[in-house]
Amino acid sequence: MNLLTLKKGNKRYDLQINNIKYCIGNDFEEKYNFVNILKEVFLLSKESEYSINNSGQAQVLINDKEIKVKEISFYQINHHYSITNDLKLTAHSLIARYLEILIAQDDNIDTINTINLLLESFTNELDNELIYPKFITYTP
Structure with a gap:
């Protein structure tokens, strides 16, 4: 198992993953924030300067090592x-x-x-x- 960490500003999500991870729950706001951080990193969406200054840049880490977008294939279904x-x-x-x-x-x-x-x-x-x-x- 690997530790997947998503960080942006004061938000931090730590998940144990292998190949596939299903995120199920009723907290739609948290799931929305989680998905937005993933999209921001992997789909190379541009952040506004205001967003970067107020909440920082989004980061995705596997086992406390920042991953590069070119190393990972990200597909959303x-x-x-x-x-x-x-x-x-x-x-x-x-x-x-x-x-x-x-x-x-x-x-x-x-x-x-x-x-x-x-x-x-x-x-x-x-x-x-x-x-x-x-x-x-x-x-x-």
Whole structure:
């Protein structure tokens, strides 16, 4: 277990986490503040000078070590999430981001190269006219 600490001004949240953490409760104001600190750090939202002067900068620490935004993947899913829409692999698709991470790993390079070779051979077959269309249209 790791200790996740979120700090901003006089607010401090300490949570024991592993991979996933669900925050459930009726104190909506505290949950709202907690989520805002996370968004402020990970979604790189700009803080006003007034906010920084009055409450300080938001910090996220794991085991008392400040984390960098580039080292952590942060995804927020709300009750409007639809896996059928996410399967379309749009720019904001979580599945597309997950596939990008998998492709970037060294373990998958052999599989990706095999898929590349198969696609190249398929396009070569199409170029060599080994596959003929069933319908040929003629224009007068």
